[in-house]
Amino acid sequence: MINDESDLLKKIDETLKDIREKNALTHCITNSVTINDCANAVLAIGGSPFMAEDAEELEEVVTIADVLVINIGKLSKEQIESMHISSKTANKTNTPIILDPVGVGVTELRNKTTMDLINDYDITAIRGNITEIKAIAKLAGVLDESNTAKGVDVNIDDIITEENLKDNGELICELASKLNTTILASGPIDILSDGNLTVAIDNGDDMMPLITGSGCMLSSIVGSCIGGSNPFDGSLVAILAMNIAGERARAKVDEKDEGTGSFRTYLIDYLYKTDSETLTEKANIKIL
Template sequence: MINKETLLDNIEKNLNDIRDKNALTHCITNSVTINDCANAVLAIGGSPFMAEDAEELEEVVTIADVVVINIGKLSKSQIESMKISAKKANETSTPIVLDPVGVGVTNLRNRTTMDLIENYDIAAIRGNITEIKAIAKLSGVLDESNTAKGVDVNADDIITEENLKDNAYLIKELASRLNTTILASGPIDILTDGETVISIDNGDDMMPLITGSGCMLSSIVGSCIAGSNPLEGSLIAILAMNLAGEKARAKVDERDEGTGSFRAYLIDYLYRTEAERLVNESNIEIL
């Protein structure tokens, strides 16, 4: 288990490695957020590639550094593309990041998510706590789960100081069972590889008010783990996103603006991510 001091000490090297890698980040994502995801990857230091047609996917994955699969807007052809990409990624030892958007809402999303988890090696899963609990239920780690509320967090699932340890234990057990790294994002984020468990208490409550903040996060998780490792890469991604959110909110309030401006500033501050800020302004704890 890695300690807090080591995590913080490694941030500068990991961020430099991520930018030096300029990871070709192959994203199969949804049309609602694809532009924001591409810009977020560019801002953090990656190189986005948004391929989806089955005819070219094996070629794309062969040269990609990471594959990000986002199930936000499913179709039969897209599901097939996800499977082709996941299969080739495992053959080429290319890490896969899964964003199980809306899992728990429909049988199609449940089947697609579990098919990917059960049949392919997934390096990291990034979802909100309701989505992660839905996977825990489908995996047999959790007996009961609240009904998913579309793509948003169910109010009963929101991570607080009071339920932090219980949620951390559940997510740690799930990560261990699935042999993956899980980032459950919310007011307090929980990150674990099944051994080390980290809470991250940064970010801003305006972030869920723009479409795509979670999809952007999953995409930059991909770029970051390609240049680092699943645990520390995911930590860089969530800290960069959360601190960019805090800075964007401060700018919006200063100028008496709204969510449209917030969205633009969020990408601006992702681009301006600095290791010193990640270390000094992060609020992380090892649980």
């Protein structure tokens, strides 16, 4: 029973231990632009990455995987087929599925791919920026209108702030409930909801969106963390680990007068160095 934020913080140590003991085999069908960073992020948080896409082997791969992560960042007909084969197998084997709906709302192909996956399979968790989540809300009939993203980036009018936090939290909670899933909407303030419990996470650094793949890496480690625990607790540890690693990486970059290339390296370093004491101490979370 979660009564307040302290109850959530108390669970972090056990959840992180479970994640690292499980060493979840994390099967990622992901963006080819960021695949190397995603694999390294999974390794750093304590998972084991498997980046298979060929349709001929996917049923075998998913059967042994602990979790499936689907990222629609760079779509092709072959990749879409692979997503469906993997998702169908994952539902048969009760393997959690994490969906990163990159750029949904921008093109009809991305809209159709996203909603086909959501409607045809049991999706355990969805991780996207707030514009992507609102696009899904519109497609699912929860929201009347939504803004179009700037490519794969969040629309400036959708950025989560203290002023709109309550409204966005209610929307994400309603969508999570309707889709029977856990949703993590990331941005300057992140919102996590399973349709019952909704939490805001105010950690991270403004350098994180300046490197390619920070969102893809987050979705991959959400997968590893869920594969080693459960959808809500795993997602919470994943977002805290990523955001606090970003804060520590920025401090290191500033100390050494370096830039985004070094930031990427330090981000992976601090994901690897994640410990429950640091997460608990630095976490800035609020139940909505």
